[in-house]
Amino acid sequence: MKKDIILAGVGGQGILSVAAVIGLAALDYGLVIKQSEVHGMSQRGGAVISHLRISDKEIYSDLIPEGKADMIISMEPLEALRHISFLKPGGWIISNNKPFVNIPDYPDKNKLYEELNSFPNSLLLNSDELAKKIKAPKSANIILVGAASLYLGIPFENLENGIKQIFGRKGEEVVAINLQALKLGRELAGSSA
Amino acid sequence: MNRKLLLGDEAIAQGAIDAGISGVYAYPGTPSTEIMEYIQKSKFAKEGKIHALWSANEKTAMEAALGMSYAGKRALVCMKHVGLNVAADAFMNSAITGVGGGLVVAVADDPSMHSSQNEQDSRYYGKFAQIIVLEPSNQQEAYEMTLGAFELSEKYGAPVLLRITTRLAHSRNGVDLQERRKPNEISLPEDPMQFVLLPSVAKKRYKILLSLQNEFVRESETSPFNKYFKGTNDKLGIITTGIAFNYLMENLSEGDLTFNVLKIGQYPIPIELVNKIYNDSEEILVLEEGYPLVEEYLRGLIAPSKKIMGRLTGEVPRDGELNPNIVAIALGFKMETSFEPPDFLTNRPPALCPGCGHRDVYKALNEVMENYGKQKVFSDIGCYTLGALPPFNSINSCVDMGASITMAKGAADAGLSPAIAVIGDSTFTHSGITGLLDAVNENSPITVIILDNSTVAMTGGQKASGEGKIPQICKGLGVEPEHVRVVEPLPKNHKLMVEIFKEEIEYKGVSVIVAQRECIQTLTRRKKALIKSKKITVTK
Numbered sequence: 001m002k003k004d005i006i007l008a009g010v011g012g013q014g015i016l017s018v019a020a021v022i023g024l025a026a027l028d029y030g031l032v033i034k035q036s037e038v039h040g041m042s043q044r045g046g047a048v049i050s051h052l053r054i055s056d057k058e059i060y061s062d063l064i065p066e067g068k069a070d071m072i073i074s075m076e077p078l079e080a081l082r083h084i085s086f087l088k089p090g091g092w093i094i095s096n097n098k099p100f101v102n103i104p105d106y107p108d109k110n111k112l113y114e115e116l117n118s119f120p121n122s123l124l125l126n127s128d129e130l131a132k133k134i135k136a137p138k139s140a141n142i143i144l145v146g147a148a149s150l151y152l153g154i155p156f157e158n159l160e161n162g163i164k165q166i167f168g169r170k171g172e173e174v175v176a177i178n179l180q181a182l183k184l185g186r187e188l189a190g191s192s193a
Numbered sequence: 194m195n196r197k198l199l200l201g202d203e204a205i206a207q208g209a210i211d212a213g214i215s216g217v218y219a220y221p222g223t224p225s226t227e228i229m230e231y232i233q234k235s236k237f238a239k240e241g242k243i244h245a246l247w248s249a250n251e252k253t254a255m256e257a258a259l260g261m262s263y264a265g266k267r268a269l270v271c272m273k274h275v276g277l278n279v280a281a282d283a284f285m286n287s288a289i290t291g292v293g294g295g296l297v298v299a300v301a302d303d304p305s306m307h308s309s310q311n312e313q314d315s316r317y318y319g320k321f322a323q324i325i326v327l328e329p330s331n332q333q334e335a336y337e338m339t340l341g342a343f344e345l346s347e348k349y350g351a352p353v354l355l356r357i358t359t360r361l362a363h364s365r366n367g368v369d370l371q372e373r374r375k376p377n378e379i380s381l382p383e384d385p386m387q388f389v390l391l392p393s394v395a396k397k398r399y400k401i402l403l404s405l406q407n408e409f410v411r412e413s414e415t416s417p418f419n420k421y422f423k424g425t426n427d428k429l430g431i432i433t434t435g436i437a438f439n440y441l442m443e444n445l446s447e448g449d450l451t452f453n454v455l456k457i458g459q460y461p462i463p464i465e466l467v468n469k470i471y472n473d474s475e476e477i478l479v480l481e482e483g484y485p486l487v488e489e490y491l492r493g494l495i496a497p498s499k500k501i502m503g504r505l506t507g508e509v510p511r512d513g514e515l516n517p518n519i520v521a522i523a524l525g526f527k528m529e530t531s532f533e534p535p536d537f538l539t540n541r542p543p544a545l546c547p548g549c550g551h552r553d554v555y556k557a558l559n560e561v562m563e564n565y566g567k568q569k570v571f572s573d574i575g576c577y578t579l580g581a582l583p584p585f586n587s588i589n590s591c592v593d594m595g596a597s598i599t600m601a602k603g604a605a606d607a608g609l610s611p612a613i614a615v616i617g618d619s620t621f622t623h624s625g626i627t628g629l630l631d632a633v634n635e636n637s638p639i640t641v642i643i644l645d646n647s648t649v650a651m652t653g654g655q656k657a658s659g660e661g662k663i664p665q666i667c668k669g670l671g672v673e674p675e676h677v678r679v680v681e682p683l684p685k686n687h688k689l690m691v692e693i694f695k696e697e698i699e700y701k702g703v704s705v706i707v708a709q710r711e712c713i714q715t716l717t718r719r720k721k722a723l724i725k726s727k728k729i730t731v732t733k
Contacts, residue, residue: 010541011543023365027198027367033198033365033366033367034364034365034366035364035365035366036360036363036364036365037363037364037365038307039224039226039227039308039363039653040223040224040307040308040651040652041223041307041308041543041651042307042308042543044543044544044545044546044576044579045541045543045544045546046541046542046544047540047541051364059366060438060439060440060442060443061439061440061442061443061516062361062364062366062436062439063360063440063516063517064517065443065517065518065521066518066528066530067528067529067530067531078538078539078541079541081534081535081538082534082538084532084533084534085530085532085533085534086530087531087532088531089531102541102544103539103540103541103542104583105539106539107537107538108537111535111537115535
């Protein structure tokens with residue numbers, strides 16, 4: 001079993017908590033992980049990327065080779081496409097469709113959607129709105145994890161354990177809200193599959 | 194066995210804790226910052242058993258670590274690669290004095306310059322100082338090498354350099370931990386003159402260092418971190434250093450390659466092992482994360498009879514970090530990517546945070562500089578370097594910590610008028626103070642704007658050593674008190690800032706404007722913490 005996942009977004013969008021939830025779930029399931037992340041200058045509103053590798057065998061490279069990623073999970077549609085060269089044929093793109101516009105020349109969002117939808121395995125979710133609807137505005141990321149969960153090869157209960165570990169110290173309420181977001185993402189992905 | 198998920202930086206930190214250090218000294222710098230931060234969060238630091246506070250710069254950190262070592266206790270000092278330039282004087286001479294308690298210098302290099310102004314390779318510093326260098330390929334090795342580095346340091350009475358690069362520093366993996374070693378008690382050098390590098394002593398001490406060189410090579414030949422894997426196909430021998438081994442294995446595990454491989458993790462270069470792979474193989478490929486150090490050695494000045502490939506011959510790019518794809522191409526594998534990003538994608542460079550005080554300073558400065566012409570603003574290293582980019586385009590230099598003030602002085606000496614320096618509070622206390630003294634001594638016509646957000650912001654908000662003291666420091670250096678101005682960079686103070694900037698630029702001597710407002714990131718964090726601890730309540 002081996003899953004290579006590119007996590008993409010803008011500095012401050014919380015891709016590291018997505019990496020942590022999936023990473024801890026993988027460990028909980030008895031797998032090994034390597035996860036590289038970006039610290040430093042790019043975190044100031046720049047494009048950021050994290051490589052998350054999950055396997056039942058030793059993982060060597062901290063970086064995923066280009067053309068080999070099983071999945072791109074992106075907090076933002078432009079950032080989903082920026083790292084598209086990592087995706088292998090038939091790989092999944094799971095992305096928030098809400099543009100994060102902090103640059104003057106942000107491309108036409110419909111062109112982005114068109115491009116993303118041209119991939120057979122892409123799922124664009126309005127996760128910001130969905131998160132607001134379930135009164136969990138900070139959990140848009142976790143909805144994406146829920147949507148990705150169908151293709152991660154990690155049992156759902158391990159992902160739930162990952163959420164409990166990450167958010168446990170913030171209190172039961174925060175855990176409950178994120179579990180709900182995870183479930184919602186899973187259901188949405190299930191119904192569109 | 195105790196197993197923890199750790200960043201490469203954290204594995205070094207945990208290794209140092211378990212090696213029984215009594216202190217860690219550092220100045221923040223990507224990608225090394227998390228080493229100190231991890232130790233600061235440990236119970237040993239919290240209970241005061243490990244001294245773990247930031248230093249003013251890498252030189253003061255290196256010297257304090259050497260002082261702790263003099264007193265017989267183990268010390269770790271950490272920095273980014275360019276920080277070692279700042280610490281170089283103390284570092285080079287620590288190889289001559291030797292050490293008491295184990296002394297390990299952990300340096301994180303940044304090939305590809307993700308957050309740096311160059312990609313210098315610290316292994317050359319290790320060779321320059323003629324000491325042992327360790328370079329891990331993964332997090333487990335980062336941990337074990339840190340333990341080993343302290344042992345080697347105490348065995349030979351010499352400092353040890355531990356070199357990592359960005360990808361390992363900021364990548365997580367499971368690490369198996371060992372029992373913590375007992376820290377040392379205080380003990381002083383047997384020879385009271387050991388650390389007195391008067392020429393007569395230095396000559397003796399240098400001979401001692403030279404006499405250790407063969408021992409260091411012998412350690413490399415038998416080191417568990419240097420391994421030769423004899424394959425069945427002698428067509429190619431591959432030498433890897435540090436993290437390059439992982440990229441090689443990533444490619445080998447998918448094919449069935451059986452070439453000879455020499456994995457190097459400890460220097461000086463193991464001469465016998467290198468000779469072995471050279472003699473066993475028809476051609477050699479060198480994969481190094483960094484400069485072609487091993488490759489240059491192999492090639493020498495007189496060409497060897499066998500073909501040697503690497504960064505100098507184009508099989509591997511001359512600059513930048515390695516990755517699995519670069520290594521695959523060097524091995525002659527075909528790399529296929531199925532998708533390319535569409536051409537309408539735009540770049541998203543980092544930018545100053547919304548609400549950041551630097552924005553207000555640059556807005557006012559740009560308005561003032563309209564009257565004085567372009568390219569007269571020297572700047573420095575920090576978040577505010579982003580002011581070089583649109584929409585501000587306010588600054589014209591970023592070279593090394595503190596250079597804004599001294600470059601402005603030099604330009605003023607040349608007759609450039611006005612000459613402005615823009616520098617952050619932490620960069621000022623790191624290396625700007627001495628430059629300002631130069632300017633004061635000559636009453637140079639420069640205007641220094643100190644962006645005082647009371648933190649080391651770019652690296653994540655570490656404690657700034659000049660917090661609350663910047664105007665006093667300037668006055669203490671001899672800047673005329675009426676030309677040390679303090680402003681609060683807020684949009685509502687725009688007009689006032691423009692006026693003050695103009696007045697001080699017109700003054701033909703040293704003037705300092707301290708733009709004081711807390712970093713928006715640390716302010717937000719501080720407020721959240723207060724709300725969480727219920728010290729303040731939020732009304733909706």
